[in-house]
Amino acid sequence: MKKMFISVIALAMGVTAMATSSAYVQIKLTGETGGSSKLFLTVDDEHLSTFESGVDIEKMMSQANSKSVLLYGFQGTTPCEDVVTNDLTNLQIGFNTNTVDANYTLTFIDKEGGSIKLFDKKTSTTIDLDTETSYAFSVAPELVGQKAITDRFVVNYVPAPSTELEACFNKDAKNLLKISNNPWSEGKIVIFDKTGAQVGDIHEGTETDIDLSAPLTTAGERYIVKFFPTSDLSGTPKRQLVIVPVP
Numbered sequence: 001m002k003k004m005f006i007s008v009i010a011l012a013m014g015v016t017a018m019a020t021s022s023a024y025v026q027i028k029l030t031g032e033t034g035g036s037s038k039l040f041l042t043v044d045d046e047h048l049s050t051f052e053s054g055v056d057i058e059k060m061m062s063q064a065n066s067k068s069v070l071l072y073g074f075q076g077t078t079p080c081e082d083v084v085t086n087d088l089t090n091l092q093i094g095f096n097t098n099t100v101d102a103n104y105t106l107t108f109i110d111k112e113g114g115s116i117k118l119f120d121k122k123t124s125t126t127i128d129l130d131t132e133t134s135y136a137f138s139v140a141p142e143l144v145g146q147k148a149i150t151d152r153f154v155v156n157y158v159p160a161p162s163t164e165l166e167a168c169f170n171k172d173a174k175n176l177l178k179i180s181n182n183p184w185s186e187g188k189i190v191i192f193d194k195t196g197a198q199v200g201d202i203h204e205g206t207e208t209d210i211d212l213s214a215p216l217t218t219a220g221e222r223y224i225v226k227f228f229p230t231s232d233l234s235g236t237p238k239r240q241l242v243i244v245p246v247p
Contacts (some may be wrong), residue, residue, distance in 0.1 A: 023088070023113035025129055027071065031101035035067030039093070040082045041155065043114060049085045051075035057082035063096060063146055069104070070096035074150070088116060089158055094150035102144050106135045119157035121185050121206040126157075140231065142202060151205035159206075165227070167241055175212040177225065177243065182206050184238055187228040191243070194222055202233075212243065 023043035030036045047055055052075075059072040059081040072079035074092040083091065097104075106118070108129045118127040120137065127135045143149060159181070166180040179189065182205065189203040189210070203210050212223075222244055226237035 021084075021113065023116055025111040025116050026109040027093075027118075028107040028109060029069050029071035029095055030105050030107065031067060031069050031098050032103040033067050033098070033100055035065075035069045035098050035101075037069050037071040037095075038081065039071045039073055041073060041088065041091070041116065042082075042084045043086065043088055044084055045086045047084045047086055049075070049087050049091075051078040051080070052084070055084045056080045061096075063098065066099040067101075068146075069098050069101075070094075070148075073155070088155045091155040092150060093118070093153035093155060094148060095153070097139055097144055097147050097149065099145050102141060103136070103138050106137070108133055108135075115156070117156055119154045120152060121154065121157075122152050122204065124185065140204075151208040165239060167225075169212075169243055177210040177212055179203075179205075179208050179210065182208070182227065184227050184229045187230050187238075188233060190226050190228065190233060192224045192226065199223060 021042045021044045023041075025041050027039045027041065028036055029039075051058075056075045056078070057080055059070065059079045061070060061072075061079060063070060072081060072094050073083040074080070074094065075083055075085065079094060085091070095104075106127075108127075111129045116129045118129065118135070119125070120127070120135075123137070125135075139147075139149065165182055166178075168178045168180075169175070182189070185204065185206040187204065189208070191199045191210075191212070193199050200210075200212070222242055225241040225243055227239040228235055228237050
């Protein structure tokens with residue numbers, strides 16, 4: 001009986017030893033004035049690309065002062081500080097700006113194992129974490145002020161097969177406009193009403209979801225979504241879409 005018990009322990013230890021991670025990195029976001037936040041990414045084939053309680057650690061989404069920033073990865077719809085997954089492909093990375101900084105730096109620490117690349121959709125830049133240790137970037141002035149930006153950075157980005165702009169207005173999802181393959185990702189997406197007045201926030205990115213349930217409140221009214229190629233809204237938009245909200 002004693003020998004059998006020891007054998008069972010040895011077998012369990014052997015199984016545990018086999019369940020090792022194949023890639024790991026710590027990413028640190030730092031604002032120009034010093035506020036910082038960390039995100040930990042681990043690839044482990046024993047786990048899933050959806051949120052697993054007790055494995056993935058959910059991010060505490062609070063900012064204590066004017067310098068505080070947040071960095072997190074999404075497991076499904078859950079923002080996490082610690083992501084453990086079997087596949088990093090198209091893992092969405094979000095961050096919150098602080099109230100004082102427009103300039104930020106991502107630092108890559110203790111990178112180990114397989115390929116991890118970060119894609120900046122705004123600048124169309126791919127950062128290979130095997131060779132790069134940091135990445136500096138800026139946000140537009142209107143995004144300073146504890147704004148959540150969840151459509152800019154993607155890990156191991158694989159774009160959708162189509163290269164054409166795709167827009168889907170989902171009435172069943174309470175007027176959610178889904179933008180994909182936006183070729184003017186460095187520009188702006190702006191909504192106007194019939195008088196030409198801007199409605200709601202300004203958006204950007206290759207892929208973004210725009211919640212129109214709040215700004216589009218008049219059922220049957222027509223709104224125009226314009227895609228500007230640059231941040232200059234006085235220029236000529238490249239594409240226009242007409243949106244009709246539902247009650």
